Amino acid sequence: MYLYSITFYIFSLVAVLSALMVISARNPVHSVLFLILSFVNASGLFVLLGAEFLAMILVVVYVGAVAVLFLFVVMMLDINFVKLREGFLQYLPFGALLGVVLIVELGILFLTKSFSENSLSRFVQSPQINEVENTKLIGQVLYTDYFYLFQISGLILLVAMVGSITLTLRDRGQVKRQNISSQNFIDEKNAIEKKKIKLGEGI
Amino acid sequence: MNSFSYLNDLIIPGGIIIAQIMAVLMPVLISVAFLVYAERKVLALIQLRRGPNVVGPFGILQSFADALKLLTKENIVPANSNKIVFLLAPIITMVLSLAGWAVIPFAPNWVLADINVGIMYLFAVSSLGVYGIIMAGWASNSQYPFLGALRSAAQMVSYEVSIGFVIITVLLCVGSLNLSKIVEAQETVWFAIPLLPMFVVFFISALAETNRLPFDLPEDESTLVAGFFTEYSSASFVLFFLGEYASMILMSSMTVILFMGGWLPPFDIFPLNAVPGVIWFVIKVIFILFLFIWVRGTFPRYRYDQLMRLGWKIFLPLSLLWVVLTAGFLIVFDMVPNSL
Numbered sequence: 133m134y135l136y137s138i139t140f141y142i143f144s145l146v147a148v149l150s151a152l153m154v155i156s157a158r159n160p161v162h163s164v165l166f167l168i169l170s171f172v173n174a175s176g177l178f179v180l181l182g183a184e185f186l187a188m189i190l191v192v193v194y195v196g197a198v199a200v201l202f203l204f205v206v207m208m209l210d211i212n213f214v215k216l217r218e219g220f221l222q223y224l225p226f227g228a229l230l231g232v233v234l235i236v237e238l239g240i241l242f243l244t245k246s247f248s249e250n251s252l253s254r255f256v257q258s259p260q261i262n263e264v265e266n267t268k269l270i271g272q273v274l275y276t277d278y279f280y281l282f283q284i285s286g287l288i289l290l291v292a293m294v295g296s297i298t299l300t301l302r303d304r305g306q307v308k309r310q311n312i313s314s315q316n317f318i319d320e321k322n323a324i325e326k327k328k329i330k331l332g333e334g335i
Numbered sequence: 336m337n338s339f340s341y342l343n344d345l346i347i348p349g350g351i352i353i354a355q356i357m358a359v360l361m362p363v364l365i366s367v368a369f370l371v372y373a374e375r376k377v378l379a380l381i382q383l384r385r386g387p388n389v390v391g392p393f394g395i396l397q398s399f400a401d402a403l404k405l406l407t408k409e410n411i412v413p414a415n416s417n418k419i420v421f422l423l424a425p426i427i428t429m430v431l432s433l434a435g436w437a438v439i440p441f442a443p444n445w446v447l448a449d450i451n452v453g454i455m456y457l458f459a460v461s462s463l464g465v466y467g468i469i470m471a472g473w474a475s476n477s478q479y480p481f482l483g484a485l486r487s488a489a490q491m492v493s494y495e496v497s498i499g500f501v502i503i504t505v506l507l508c509v510g511s512l513n514l515s516k517i518v519e520a521q522e523t524v525w526f527a528i529p530l531l532p533m534f535v536v537f538f539i540s541a542l543a544e545t546n547r548l549p550f551d552l553p554e555d556e557s558t559l560v561a562g563f564f565t566e567y568s569s570a571s572f573v574l575f576f577l578g579e580y581a582s583m584i585l586m587s588s589m590t591v592i593l594f595m596g597g598w599l600p601p602f603d604i605f606p607l608n609a610v611p612g613v614i615w616f617v618i619k620v621i622f623i624l625f626l627f628i629w630v631r632g633t634f635p636r637y638r639y640d641q642l643m644r645l646g647w648k649i650f651l652p653l654s655l656l657w658v659v660l661t662a663g664f665l666i667v668f669d670m671v672p673n674s675l
Binding site: 185 | 343345348350417420450451452455456459462463465467469470473485488492495512644
């Protein structure tokens with residue numbers, strides 16, 4: 133059990149510290165890298181909880197895809213760090229207000245009895261926990277009880293994709309394009325012209 | 336909490352895990368050295384040259400000599416680079432290419448961690464590989480590495496999508512994410528035969544995922560000097576180099592496990608099934624690695640737009656179609672594995 137506890141404390145400590153560094157690092161690229169570290173440690177905690185499928189999905193989706201795009205955008209931006217710090221005091225009250233609202237809401241949730249486990253389980257369909265691996269358990273509820281919600285979330289993502297494509301797609305006028313199949317069917321007959329050149333004459 | 340419980344709960348299990356990790360990683364690192372040698376030798380034969388033939392018999396110790404030479408050189412960190420990220424990038428590349436070996440089954444029960452989501456773990460680790468390259472490109476604070484890193488990031492993200500669909504096709508036929516069960520499901524026929532198009536797609540995507548020729552645009556010498564590791568020297572260069580070859584072997588083992596029946600012999604008849612499973616596994620991995628090198632010696636480099644076209648316009652629709660076809664086939668002929 134010591135090994136288990138040690139790994140738990142390492143994962144949670146690194147997760148919390150790197151989460152703090154995300155908001156305090158001066159360089160935005162460092163922030164994103166700390167965010168990735170935090171994700172990876174969260175997935176380590178998932179593994180310790182026995183939720184191995186969620187852990188792997190967290191790494192594949194958030195770290196492998198979403199955070200790569202974050203990093204891409206942040207790296208490409210030419211950010212003026214001094215200017216970024218200027219508005220800090222100006223926005224501080226608004227940010228603090230948001231934080232306070234969030235903490236109060238969470239406090240209300242935890243303090244009232246409606247958030248106890250029993251009351252939640254009345255509304256939520258959960259799979260029977262037994263020896264079956266949790267990939268299968270997730271599939272059992274996701275594709276039966278929550279099938280319509282699953283499909284709707286897929287549709288929402290599709291709409292988002294179509295929306296972003298329509299926003300960025302524009303007619304760029306005269307762009308030279310290759311017709312790949314016609315390129316592939318080029319042979320020496322229609323690509324090369326052979327000429328016999330007499331000595332000292334040229335073409 | 337006495338000293339005895341520490342021994343039983345911490346030192347003994349921890350020591351066993353470390354010994355097991357060593358037992359897996361040492362052969363991997365040594366085979367990386369020989370892979371580099373084999374690649375140079377095979378390329379030399381393809382191009383009618385001799386290849387390395389001076390250090391040791393047949394030049395077999397060439398990679399060790401090269402590693403020693405590189406490690407004793409000065410490690411230069413560019414003045415304008417972001418030093419911590421610059422030094423972290425090769426370490427991340429190396430660690431990630433070794434981390435995947437934790438779940439590879441070499442023979443029945445010869446696996447470090449026999450986890451239920453083995454294939455997801457491999458997919459996750461290989462999708463993290465892009466960070467080493469992006470970090471190297473950004474931290475070098477130089478144009479060529481940055482361009483190389485951008486190319487690499489786009490390339491790896493594109494080909495991961497079709498690799499994901501290929502894995503889903505195999506999983507539909509297996510009914511489990513455990514790598515040992517994927518191998519056991521191929522006892523009657525290797526998946527390379529019924530899923531041949533997916534095997535080809537996976538192999539080509541593996542070339543792109545490991546930045547090998549003909550898809551080695553991130554380190555395209557003729558346009559980008561050496562791509563994302565232009566600024567690297569000495570030990571950090573060695574780490575990139577080793578990491579690239581270790582992930583090549585990892586992708587080959589993944590191909591073998593998904594499509595070529597892992598440790599299973601080609602036919603279950605006497606002289607073949609008497610050979611230990613690990614030997615079959617190694618032979619198959621060497622075969623795939625030979626294909627990697629053969630492709631490198633034969634094909635010209637793709638242009639970047641052709642690379643993206645192949646990934647998004649050909650492989651993605653093809654693998655998506657094949658997922659639907661496989662699922663339909665399994666449903667129609669009632670062959671869905673361990674249905675509930």
